[in-house]
Amino acid sequence: MKPLKKNILVAFISIILLIIAVFYVTPKVYAFSYGSFAAKVNNNRQIGNPNANVTIVIYTDFQCSWCRKFEENDLPYIMSDYVKTQKVLLQFRDFPLTRIHKYAFKSAEYADCAAFQGKSNYMQIRGLLYKDQSKWSEIGDLYYFFKTKAGNMVNLKKEEACVKSGIAKKLIHTDMTSGINAEVEGTPTLFIYKGLTLYKKVTGYIPFTSLNKILSGASN
CATH class of the missing domain: 1.20.5 (Single alpha-helices involved in coiled-coils or other helix-helix interfaces)
Incomplete structure (x- = not known):
């Protein structure tokens, strides 16, 4: 030759x-269409009884300190008293306040890509982002943060491939648009539905003692 x-x-x-x-x-992140991605992520970002009479839709920002307070102080009681007892369906939505929180949008991408891997993956990453909010907000390098902190929570290769693909951005913008249409003015904002009717809109953080009275009323 x-x-x-x-x-x-x-x-x-x-x-x-x-x-x-x-x-x-x-x-194989790219093998999924946006529609399949959004459907899976939305399913994994909801916790509780899908047939519950009460639904709570929560708009949050991972870099928001009041959202962290809600996550640490209120969410555990909502989970134990209402979600685990099958009284409530909890749905999480992204509403990054990009004008004041530089890394809020990117952290939402990582959270939604974790949701693409599974419901427990999402909840673990959600908790981690709030628990160590000051750390990743300070360094701004979410990839490094995930590499050092989240290796046992998600498949890091799939997580990074998902984020790099940009597929989560459209879903976050969809959440933000729905929030704007619903007149979300800050985070956290909770929409509490009794059946299909809006029972109460809660803007900003309130202690669980006050929130519990609202949820108790909606549940009865």
């Missing part, structure tokens, strides 16, 4: 092997 033909053959085989390697090594 002539040297030129041999070099062309070697180059061709190398390209084929590279394509095969990329196909099998790259996480």
Whole structure:
């Protein structure tokens, strides 16, 4: 075989092997359409009884200190008293306040990509983002933060591939648009529905003792 033909053959085989390697090594995030992604993420961002008479839709910002307070002080009681007792369906929505919180949108991308991996993945990452809010907000490097803190919560390769694909951005913008249409003015904002009727809109953080009275009224 002539040297030129041999070099062309070697180059061709190398390209084929590279394509095969990329196909099998790259996480298959891109195999999903946006519709499939959004449906799976929305399903995994809701917790509780889908047939409950009370639904709470919560708009939050992962860099918001009042949202962190809600997550730490109110959410555990909502989970134990209302979600686990099958009284309430809880639905989370993204509402990053991008004008004042530089990394809120990106953190929502990471959270939604975690939801794409599973419901428990989402809840663990949600808790981690609020628990260590000051740490990742300070460094601004969410990839490094996840690499050092979230290795046992999500598949990091799939997580990063999902974020890099940009597929979560459209869902976050959809959440933000629905929030604006519902007149969300800050975070956290809770919409408490009794059946299909809006029972109460709660803007901003309130202690669970006050929130519990509202939820108790909606549940009866």
